[in-house]
Amino acid sequence: MNSRSRARAHVAMIGIPAVSHVLPSLEVIRELVARGHRVSYANDPSVTELVTSAGAELVPYTSTLPTSDNDWPADPIGAMGVFLDDSIQALPQLRAHYDADPADVYLYDIGSFAARALAEVQGRPLVQLSPTFVAWKGYEEEVAAELWRLPGADAFRARFAAWLRGCGAVTTDVGDFSGRPPRVLALIPRAMQPCADRVDPDVVTFVGPCLGSRADQGGWTRPAGAEKVLLISLGSAYTRQPEFYRRCLAAFGDLPGWHVVLQIGKYTDLDELGAIPASVEVHRWVPQLAVLEQADAFVTHAGMGGSSEGLHTGTPMIAVPQGAEQPANADRLVQLGVARRVDTADATPEVLRTTLVELAADPEVARRCAELRAETRAEGGTSRAADLIEGVIGR
Numbered sequence: 001m002n003s004r005s006r007a008r009a010h011v012a013m014i015g016i017p018a019v020s021h022v023l024p025s026l027e028v029i030r031e032l033v034a035r036g037h038r039v040s041y042a043n044d045p046s047v048t049e050l051v052t053s054a055g056a057e058l059v060p061y062t063s064t065l066p067t068s069d070n071d072w073p074a075d076p077i078g079a080m081g082v083f084l085d086d087s088i089q090a091l092p093q094l095r096a097h098y099d100a101d102p103a104d105v106y107l108y109d110i111g112s113f114a115a116r117a118l119a120e121v122q123g124r125p126l127v128q129l130s131p132t133f134v135a136w137k138g139y140e141e142e143v144a145a146e147l148w149r150l151p152g153a154d155a156f157r158a159r160f161a162a163w164l165r166g167c168g169a170v171t172t173d174v175g176d177f178s179g180r181p182p183r184v185l186a187l188i189p190r191a192m193q194p195c196a197d198r199v200d201p202d203v204v205t206f207v208g209p210c211l212g213s214r215a216d217q218g219g220w221t222r223p224a225g226a227e228k229v230l231l232i233s234l235g236s237a238y239t240r241q242p243e244f245y246r247r248c249l250a251a252f253g254d255l256p257g258w259h260v261v262l263q264i265g266k267y268t269d270l271d272e273l274g275a276i277p278a279s280v281e282v283h284r285w286v287p288q289l290a291v292l293e294q295a296d297a298f299v300t301h302a303g304m305g306g307s308s309e310g311l312h313t314g315t316p317m318i319a320v321p322q323g324a325e326q327p328a329n330a331d332r333l334v335q336l337g338v339a340r341r342v343d344t345a346d347a348t349p350e351v352l353r354t355t356l357v358e359l360a361a362d363p364e365v366a367r368r369c370a371e372l373r374a375e376t377r378a379e380g381g382t383s384r385a386a387d388l389i390e391g392v393i394g395r
Contacts, residue, residue, distance in 0.1 A: 009393045010038045012103030013056065013096065016086070017044035018067045019236040022051070022111050024131040024187045026214040028107075031055040031386040040103070042115075061093035065111075069119055070237050077152040082330045083385055084156070087113035087159040094118050102395050116177065127393045129385075132325060133187065135179050136198040146178065183392065184387050189376040190310050192332055205388060208379030210310040217287040220294070222389055226259035228296040228360065231315075233288060235303045236324035239265025242272035244344060248299065253277030253351035258356075261291055287374075289313070297360055299352075302330040302339075303325040303393035311338065314373030316359050316366070318342055318352070336370035358374055 011032050016023055022043070033039050041056035044063035050060045064086045073079045091114040098118060105125045108115030110132065119126040147153065157174050164172045166317040171177045178244055183203060190196050190206035222229060232248050234241060238280075245264055250273035252260045253276075260280040264273070276282055288306070292298060292313040300306040302319040307329050310317045319330035333339035340355050359365060380387075 007393075008036050008038065009104040009390075010040065010366075011107065011389065011393075012042065012059075012098065013107040014042045014112050014118070015047075015109040016067070016111040017063050018065065018111070019047070019050070021111060021131055021304060022047050023192065024305060025052045025107070025109070025209060026050065027382045028185075028389070029056050030212060031382050031387065034191060035386060035390070040101075041290045042097070047274070059094075059097050061090050061097075064089060066267060067272055072227045075150070075197075076147055077150050077156050079154055081152075081159075082139060083111055083162070084113060084160055087117070089187065090114040091117055091167060091309060095121075099120070100200055103388065107389065115176065116171070116181070117164070117169045121168045123365065124191045126182055127392055130184055130186045130188070133193045134184055134186055134199060134204050136193075136195040137200065138195070138198060140179070142177065143333045144175070149234045185388060187385070188308050190370070191336055191372055191375060192304065192307060192329065192378065193202060194328070194332070205384075206379055207385045207388070208376050208381050209305075209312050210311070210382040210385055211289060211312060212366040217290070220261075220287055220290040221292045223259055227257035229259050229261065229263045229291070229294055230285070230297045230356065231263075231288070231291045232299040233286070234265070234301040234320070234322060235306055236265065237303075238301050239263075240267035241322075241344075243270050244320070244347060245273055246284045246348055247349050249275075249277060249280060250349035251274065252356065253280050253355070255279075255353065261286060261290070261295075267335040271395065285289045293333050297356055299356075302326040302333060302341075304329060308376070311336075311369075311372050314369040317371055318355055318359060318360075320344055320347055337370060338365060358383075 013029055029039055039056040040059045041051045042059040042061055043051055044315040045060045048058050094114055102122050106115055106119040107127050107129050110130050116126060154368045160174045164177060186206045187210050189208050230252055252258060259273055262282045264282060264284060266284055289309055292309055292315050296313050298310050299318045300313045301322045303326055307317055317333055319333050319339045319341045321330040330341045334341050340359050342351060342355055
């Protein structure tokens, strides 16, 4: 790093109020604050505690994304329209603050189109922090082309293009603006990236999951006498699953030698679960990483955050995908040799129990988990991400 990049800078992170999108960047923010930079974080007030816990100054803006009730449109174009609507109404709010106090570099989440528009209007450096996989050479033809043929796609693109022309963005091609960031730090293991050999290394750097001690989230103590530990968590957005939890209790609740940690989120009533076996502890939320560091298996929805943490800790996984990119993630984990996939409709107590027993006893799974744990940790994580961001400042 040169002397300019070591100087105290104003780093701005612009995010969206989805917990699964906020958490991946928090340790990077915490590290930049620890290095003496002034870090502001623009997001909805609903995530104030998460933002301020990392030492950043919250720049509040009102988001219209349906993150509180998870009521997203079912069709992809409709969902993209929700993000565009949010960015259109967010940009004036962001400009009201950052035009008077511009950042030396803008970091942004993949869901915030307004962030890129703001940085381009101001002529400031821009780095995307991607919590999921990125586009590769050929992505437009292999994946995006099908999306753009869906009903409503032409109208969406026309509205997006009109907004870009009107807001002062430099990049006015919708495909380039939304799918080709100038610089990306992928906060995921390279092993989870489809077609990784076709990702442009001059644009994208895989730094792996950026995980700190998370001491502020509390710890977890493995109970005395627990031979093996199983964590069950469907993340933060897909937790309204009482029937699935009941099946898990039936599958694992009396499994000899296993202690079960079940996270049910905020949407499921405890009374819906029925009798809780003595070997099961139920929580609305758990310090997931702390549990995974001590767990012997992980039932996950295969969100990118959970998948990455499972690879980071070397924990064998049962992937039960719920939506979005999770089926693809589940298949990738299976290809990597660290997981079994069980779809919700097939997740009977018998199937779940048999899958866990076979997974935990498979020496090849244990070997692959150890290999990928080492590979994931070698990617550099939080420290490398902060180094790369400092390298952009002052260019």
